[in-house]
Structure formats: structure tokens, C-alpha cells
Amino acid sequence: MAEGRAVAATAPKLRVAGLCKKFTDLEVLSQIGIDIADGEFISIVGPSGCGKTTFLRIVAGLEQASAGEVQIDGSPVTGPGIDRGFVFQSDNLLPWRTVLNNALIGPEVAGTASPQAKSRTLELLKLVGLAGFEQYFPRQLSGGMRQRVNLARALAVDPKILLMDEPFAALDAQTREIMQTELTRIWEQGRKTVLFVTHQIDEAVFLSDRVLVFARRPGRLREAINIALPRPRALGLKRTPDFVRYVDHIWSLIEEDVRQSVLHEGR
Amino acid sequence: MRQSRLGVSALSLVGGLLIWEGMSRLYVDNSLFLAAPSQIAFAIYKLAVSGDLARHVEISAAEFAIGYVIASVIGIAMGLVMAESERAKGILQPWISGLYATPTIALAPLFLLWLGIGIWSKVLVVITLVLFPVVINTEAGLRTTSIRLIEMLKSFGATRRQIFVKISLPSAAPFVLAGLKLGIGRGLIAVVVAELFGSRAGLGQLISQSADAFNMPNLFAAVVILATAGIAMTAGFTWLEKRLVPWTQD
Numbered sequence: 001m002a003e004g005r006a007v008a009a010t011a012p013k014l015r016v017a018g019l020c021k022k023f024t025d026l027e028v029l030s031q032i033g034i035d036i037a038d039g040e041f042i043s044i045v046g047p048s049g050c051g052k053t054t055f056l057r058i059v060a061g062l063e064q065a066s067a068g069e070v071q072i073d074g075s076p077v078t079g080p081g082i083d084r085g086f087v088f089q090s091d092n093l094l095p096w097r098t099v100l101n102n103a104l105i106g107p108e109v110a111g112t113a114s115p116q117a118k119s120r121t122l123e124l125l126k127l128v129g130l131a132g133f134e135q136y137f138p139r140q141l142s143g144g145m146r147q148r149v150n151l152a153r154a155l156a157v158d159p160k161i162l163l164m165d166e167p168f169a170a171l172d173a174q175t176r177e178i179m180q181t182e183l184t185r186i187w188e189q190g191r192k193t194v195l196f197v198t199h200q201i202d203e204a205v206f207l208s209d210r211v212l213v214f215a216r217r218p219g220r221l222r223e224a225i226n227i228a229l230p231r232p233r234a235l236g237l238k239r240t241p242d243f244v245r246y247v248d249h250i251w252s253l254i255e256e257d258v259r260q261s262v263l264h265e266g267r
Numbered sequence: 268m269r270q271s272r273l274g275v276s277a278l279s280l281v282g283g284l285l286i287w288e289g290m291s292r293l294y295v296d297n298s299l300f301l302a303a304p305s306q307i308a309f310a311i312y313k314l315a316v317s318g319d320l321a322r323h324v325e326i327s328a329a330e331f332a333i334g335y336v337i338a339s340v341i342g343i344a345m346g347l348v349m350a351e352s353e354r355a356k357g358i359l360q361p362w363i364s365g366l367y368a369t370p371t372i373a374l375a376p377l378f379l380l381w382l383g384i385g386i387w388s389k390v391l392v393v394i395t396l397v398l399f400p401v402v403i404n405t406e407a408g409l410r411t412t413s414i415r416l417i418e419m420l421k422s423f424g425a426t427r428r429q430i431f432v433k434i435s436l437p438s439a440a441p442f443v444l445a446g447l448k449l450g451i452g453r454g455l456i457a458v459v460v461a462e463l464f465g466s467r468a469g470l471g472q473l474i475s476q477s478a479d480a481f482n483m484p485n486l487f488a489a490v491v492i493l494a495t496a497g498i499a500m501t502a503g504f505t506w507l508e509k510r511l512v513p514w515t516q517d
Binding site for chain 2: 081
């Protein structure tokens with residue numbers, strides 16, 4: 001193993017080592033290193049400009065790292081691929097395709113479209129709560145439903161890792177809470193490895209096994225916090241003292257950063 | 268809502284025709300200056316019965332159709348090339364911008380000189396007028412393809428070709444259709460004006476011949492037929508848009 005690390009009992013699903021990203025002179029990410037086990041639900045929180053979305057995009061292969069490496073099951077990531085499914089912040093649905101055909105675009109692009117892929121995708125649409133809406137067009141759906149299609153589309157390629165970039169940010173507060181419980185329900189079915197970027201600390205704690213707290217200038221991993229809350233989780237969990245303690249702790253880690261960015265940069 | 272709006276539109280049309288009829292019969296009362304709708308209808312009937320109408324319409328329709336199809340094919344192809352290649356855009360853009368703003372219809376007499384009095388001089392005029400909106404819209408449509416949608420497809424490891432076929436083409440479709448729709452009116456103008464400069468038959472020729480003979484009912488008859496053709500084709504396109512690109516509606 002590189003860098004003299006101890007060999008883990010099980011090899012990590014995702015390994016990030018010495019990851020750096022520079023945009024010209026600006027150092028966006030500095031020396032990110034983390035091992036993520038198979039089936040872990042990981043959230044990344046941090047102030048604006050901490051590079052959490054850039055980090056996710058590098059793991060997705062949508063952007064190149066300036067230094068360091070990302071490995072999935074031991075093989076380095078060189079570009080996008082269907083071993084990862086990306087759930088975008090805006091749903092990015094194709095308006096000319098039905099819900100089903102939107103969800104099927106991954107297998108189609110990968111050349112794995114088949115009757116089996118179709119029936120699996122139909123199952124996924126049922127899982128995300130869209131049974132009966134397969135032939136609808138995106139313009140006929142609400143924001144929450146569109147994000148469900150977004151999720152089903154990423155799952156349709158049966159990725160090893162699900163990458164989610166603030167998928168609920170554009171939803172109203174109530175829809176967002178519902179989608180959080182929906183996501184935990186869906187995740188319990190398959191227990192995929194998930195990397196979930198969010199601004200919302202309570203969302204991160206509620207969903208995750210581990211929360212990675214990023215700091216800014218340059219973006220770096222400040223602390224990784226294990227969330228030892230029982231599963232399956234329901235919304236009531238958010239009112240328990242344990243939950244609130246986690247949220248307060250994470251908030252204390254990023255508060256100064258957020259204050260800096262709000263006061264001095266207007267954002 | 269929609270029903271009542273259609274009703275109002277129909278009423279407005281009928282009312283307008285009635286006022287026109289009344290004006291020309293009671294106030295102007297001279298078919299040298301203004302033909303009444305009833306006289307125009309009668310003129311169309313007479314032209315149809317004599318077989319003249321079919322002859323004129325056939326010629327004009329052929330000129331329009333040939334020119335329109337050629338312009339559409341070339342226009343879409345040029346738009347594709349310009350969207351794909353910066354160099355092609357650099358070479359073509361100044362000409363297209365320049366010629367689009369130029370009233371190229373003024374070149375019709377020149378085309379007549381080159382290609383003779385037959386239909387091909389008119390076809391060329393139609394091409395020069397229809398081509399530009401099609402090129403410009405196709406190119407714009409392809410270029411405004413959402414980067415987010417492209418990135419979504421890239422996340423699945425899509426190739427350039429897949430991005431083009433699955434994202435760029437369908438998102439450009441509404442623009443291409445809009446360009447083709449704009450081309451209808453311009454193409455009809457091209458046919459008529461080109462025929463005015465010199466032709467043996469066609470609706471434009473019917474107009475100029477009727478004007479020379481101060482036969483206002485026949486002149487209006489040709490205009491009404493052209494207008495009807497324009498309205499019908501535009502309506503056809505609107506219907507087509509609803510079927511082909513329904514996501515741009517409502």
C-alpha cells in the first residue's frame with residue numbers, strides 16, 4: 001500500500017490520496033486523503049468555496065486532479081464512467097424524453113441497454129416512488145419528482161458509488177425533509193457507497209455514517225466524524241439530543257469559516 | 268378560454284371582411300381602386316374554372332418547394348458545420364451576417380439574366396432568402412445546447428458523437444423548426460418578387476399582369492391565394508412543432 005498505510009481488513013471501495021486541485025494560481029483543494037468502505041454513506045459539508053463540489057467532480061472524472069489519486073476498488077479513476085452514478089444539483093432531465101427514457105439514458109450511453117436494463121430501471125422508478133409516472137414528461141413533474149428521476153437515472157447504471165451534488169438544494173424545506181427520508185429508505189435497499197455533498201449540516205448528519213468537514217482556503221479535510229446513530233432513521237431523530245450534539249459540533253468546526261466568507265466576500 | 272379566443276378571432280375576421288365589402292361597394296365603388304371580397308371570390312372562381320389558376324399555382328408552388336427544400340438542406344448542413352467548427356464559423360459568419368441583412372431580393376434581375384426566365388432563376392431567389400434564417404437558427408440552436416445536459420451525459424462516459432445525437436440535435440430542433448417557419452414567409456415573398464421581374468407564369472406573374480390590366484379582382488385573387496398558402500404552411504409548422512418539440516410549448 002502506498003504511503004506506508006496499514007492494510008485494512010477490507011480494501012476500501014474508494015481511496016483518495018494526496019489529492020490537490022489548482023485553478024491557475026488558486027489552490028482549491030489541498031492534500032485530501034480518505035478511505036471509504038463499501039456501503040458507507042459519506043456526506044461532505046463545508047462553507048462555500050471549500051471545494052466540496054470540485055472534490056466530487058474529480059471523483060466523478062468530470063474534472064482532473066492537479067496531483068494525487070482517486071481509486072475505485074484499487075484502480076485509478078481517469079475519467080467519467082458508469083462505475084459511478086452522478087446525481088446533479090439541477091435535475092438535468094432531457095425535456096424531450098419520458099421519465100423512463102430519461103432514467104434509461106445511462107445504460108443507453110454505456111451500450112448496456114437491454115430488456116433487463118429496462119425492467120431493472122422500471123423497478124428503480126418504483127423504488128424512488130414514481131410508479132405510474134414512467135411515461136410522463138419532465139415538465140409534468142414537480143421539483144421533488146424530478147429529483148427522484150435524477151436519482152433513478154444515476155442508479156440505473158448500477159454504479160459502485162453514488163455521487164450526489166446538493167441534490168435537494170433547490171427544493172423547498174418540506175419537500176427536502178421528505179426527500180431525505182426517502183433517500184435513506186432507498187439507500188437501505190441497496191446500501192451503495194454514497195458521497196453526498198450538502199450545505200445543510202442536519203441533512204449530512206441525518207443521512208450519513210460519516211461526515212467529512214471541509215475547511216476553505218485552501219479546501220481541505222478538517223475532520224471526519226463518525227455518526228453513531230441507529231438505522232433505519234426517521235425524521236424524529238433530528239430532535240434527539242445525540243443528533244443535535246453532532247450538528248452543533250460540526251457547526252462549531254465550520255462556523256468561523258462561514259463567518260469569514262459571509263462577512264468578507266458577501267457570500 | 269381558447270375556444271372563446273378563437274371565436275373572437277373568427278368574429279374579427281368576418282367583421283373585417285364585411286367592412287371591406289361595404290367600403291368597396293358603398294364608398295369607393297370602383298373596382299379599379301379596390302375590389303370587394305365578393306368580387307375577389309368570384310375572380311378566384313373564374314380563374315379556377317378556366318384552368319389558369321392551376322397553371323399559375325403549379326409554377327409558383329414548384330419554384331417555392333424546390334428552393335425551400337434546397338435551402339433547408341443546405342441551411343441545416345451549414346448550421347451544423349458552423350456549430351461544430353470554429354474555423355468554418357470564422358469563414359462563413361461574416362458572409363452570412365452581411366447577406367442576411369442585405370435585401371438580396373434586389374439581385375433577382377441578375378439571377379434572371381444568368382438562369383433565364385424559367386423557374387430556376389426564381390428557385391435561386393427563394394434559396395437566397397430562405398437559407399439565412401435556417402443557417403442562423405440551426406447554428407444558434409446547436410450552440411445554445413445546455414452545458415449541464417452535456418455534462419450529465421458525460422458523467423456516463425458519453426462520446427462526442429453520443430452527445431451530439433442525444434443532446435445537441437434534439438435541443439436544436441425547436442430552433443431549426445423556427446428557422447424553417449421564418450423561411451416560409453420569406454420564400455413566398457421571393458417567389459412573387461422574382462416573378463414580378465420576369466416570368467411566363469406564376470402567381471407573381473398573375474399579379475403583375477393584372478396590375479397592368481387594372482384587373483384588381485384578379486390581383487387580389489393572387490394575393491389572397493398567396494396569403495392562404497402562407498397561413499396554411501405556417502399553421503402546418505405550428506402543428507408540427509406541437510408534435511415534434513412539445514417541450515417548448517406552454
